[in-house]
Amino acid sequence: MATPFDEPSTLPYALPPFREVRLEHYRPAFDAGMAEQRAEVEAIAASDETPTFENTLVALERSGQLLARVSHVFFTLSSADSTPELHDLEAEVSPLLAAHRDAITLDSRLYDRIATVRSTLDERTDGAALSDEDRRLVERTYTEMTLAGAGLDDAGKERLTAINQELSTLTTTFERNLLEDTNDLAVHVTAEDELAGLDDGAKSAAAGAAADRGLDGWLITLPLYTGHPWLASLTNRDLRERIMRASLSRGRRGNEHDNREVLLRIVRLRAERAELLGFPNHAAVVTADETAKTPEAVDGLLSSLVPAAAANADDERAVRSRVVGFDVEAWDWAFATEILRGEQFAADSSALRPYFEADRVLHDGVFHAAAELYGLSFTERDDLHGYNDEVRVFEVTSEDGEPVGLYLLDLYTRDGKRGGAWMNPVVEQSALFGTLPVVVNNLNVAKPAAGSPTLLIQDEVETLFHEFGHALHGLIARTTYPRFSGTNVERDFVEFPSQVNEMWVSWPSVLANYAKHHETGEPLPPELVLGLSDSAGFNEGFSTTEYLAAALLDQAWHRLSAADAAAVTSVEDFERSALEAAGIAVQAVPPRYSSTYFAHTFSGGYDAGYYGYIWSEVLDADTVEWFRDNGGLSRSAGARFASRLLGVGGAKDPLEAYRDFRGRDAEVGPLLRRRGLE
Ligand SMILES: [Zn+2]
Secondary structure, eight states: OOOTTSSOOOSGGGOOOGGGOOHHHHHHHHHHHHHHHHHHHHHHHTOOSOOOIIIIIIHHHHSOHHHHHHHHHHHHHHHHSOOHHHHHHHHHHHHHHHHHHHHHHTOHHHHHHHHHHHHTGGGOOSSSOOOHHHHHHHHHHHHHHHHHTTTSOHHHHHHHHHHHHHHHHHHHHHHHHHHHHHHHTOEEEOOGGGGTTOOHHHHHHHHHHHHHTTOSSEEEOOOSSSSOGGGGTOOOHHHHHHHHHHHHTTTOSSSTTOOHHHHHHHHHHHHHHHHHTTOSSHHHHHHHTSSSOSHHHHHHHHHHHHHHHHHHHHHHHHHHHHHHTSOOOGGGHHHHHHHHHHHHHSOOGGGTGGGOBHHHIIIIIIIHHHHHHHOOEEEEOTTSOOSSTTOEEEEEEOTTSOEEEEEEEEEEOOTTSOSSOEEEEEEOOBTTTTBOOEEEEEEEEOOOOTTSOOBOOHHHHHHHHHHHHHHHHHHSOOOSSGGGSTTOSOTTTTHHHHHHHGGGGGOHHHHHHHOBOTTTOOBOOHHHHHHHHHTTTTTHHHHHHHHHHHHHHHHHHHTOOHHHHHHOOOHHHHHHHHHHHTTOOOTTOOOSSOGGGOHHHHTSSOTTTTTHHHHHHHHHHHHHHHHHHTTSSOHHHHHHHIIIIITTTTSSOHHHHHHHHHSSOOOSHHHHHHTTOO
16 A cells, blocks of 8 residues: 655655545554665675674664655654544554564664674774764663663573563553543633632633533643642632642542552563663663662662752741741642732733733744744745644744744644653754754644634743743754664653743843734833743742652652562552652642653653753853853854754754863752752
């Protein structure tokens, strides 16, 4: 069967022909793509030529193009625009893909050839000298294959493959249970007075969500994390409690979407696999391939932050309880915080919304900052299409008018889109293939009623800048090999560029440019500007604590030996004792994610890696200080960051790239100051 994936796309920037893709195209394309790559890899592994960099490493990089084309499209849709049929297909192909990858990664002949190239790097006879990126390709490929088990004997490999396949199915199940339980748990409201405090935009979004499901009244859909953006404004305490209890109960209600047994099985298999590879636990395997290198280094940073964060959160709770006149519970926290914010900064966050019209934030904020820093221009291309009519396509060009890539933006929540916000590449920049990047940003902004403007809350503005930071990492990439392109860096480094980009949200010249009243065009009043910039540090005890609790939970699950993992039978008991042992069980501050809906760690590829956000925030805070000292929003500062850091991607050791950019290693002081932890 011919499919739109058979040949590279002929659309500009090799944008996939989304409109030609049908459900029935995927499976044949996956099958053909896997068969093609198997044949390509077999030719490398079985070759009787002396192994060289070209005939082994570069040949391996060149393999699997058809599979890459179909995978990029399929997984973009299965995250952002899924259907039950697509979910079924994902469950069907995920174990096949895992087995396919394992067959390559665990091929002893291939591993031996790479080891030979690696050991003869300095006495090469096959032509031109290798670049630093070439050498890193050898080293990284070798390390990844070693950690994946390429050095195991046949029995070990057989067990490993079985584990990987089962894990692939389990993580898909976890993700699907979570999506369905989250949909089911949306809170239905039929009496309008219960929604007191909610602004008209939010109300119409809730009415729209209800109508979409054929319901009367209003439907409050849940985001991925424990809280909810509307908890800050809803005055009805019972409704707030209902929303948070719904959120907390996800994946642990004893129904068909229960994730407890699923995650226990995931934890046990990961621990078993670690021992097979000669490591004490899964976290040790994961960090060996990160900039952190060991779980002890991770624990060193996290636990050094816990006492001050927990103490600050306790103090904040006391202050908030005083403000509202009763003991603040988890569902009251955001509400009390808003009142306090209003008292301290003469503004609550709903006063900001009319100044955050989405399109203006995008063009006059996000794109404006990228123009000032990196000389990029963005032109909407209505002639190009994404995978859904709500996806917008922008062509990105440099200040010389040279093509840079495509930026796709998918802003709104819809059924079938997973929670949270993210960036993913659809085409990776690579000099090897001569490709320019195509990247997608997804957010979950509630869609306003037809004819109403999309007004963002401050948190969503920050998320847009954050995700766009990932997009910039992908767009500015200038590497030879796609495996090093843009965000293809160590997981505990990948959040660094995106976090840096958040600094422009409240940068005075950027804020003044985008924050204008959507009806009158008036600039943000000075007292609101003050509230926005002074609010850095505000509520940080809570934010740091809910984050650290989740990060420590993730570490706790993945620092279990196989024997200890087998002995855990209750998810709830384990969570409670892990949080208490870490000193982070703070009253009214639940973890940002609890285990049964912790997609990052059980299905999202952040297993034993959720610590990476604060690990890379050390670099972020240190970099923000550098920008402040070096001209701020300027083309020269941007050029240095782009050439020495963003463009390098994973082609260099990230901490070396950082040193090259900053002139020294990162220091933790700026992070402690920012989060009030000194
Ligand atoms: Zn991110």
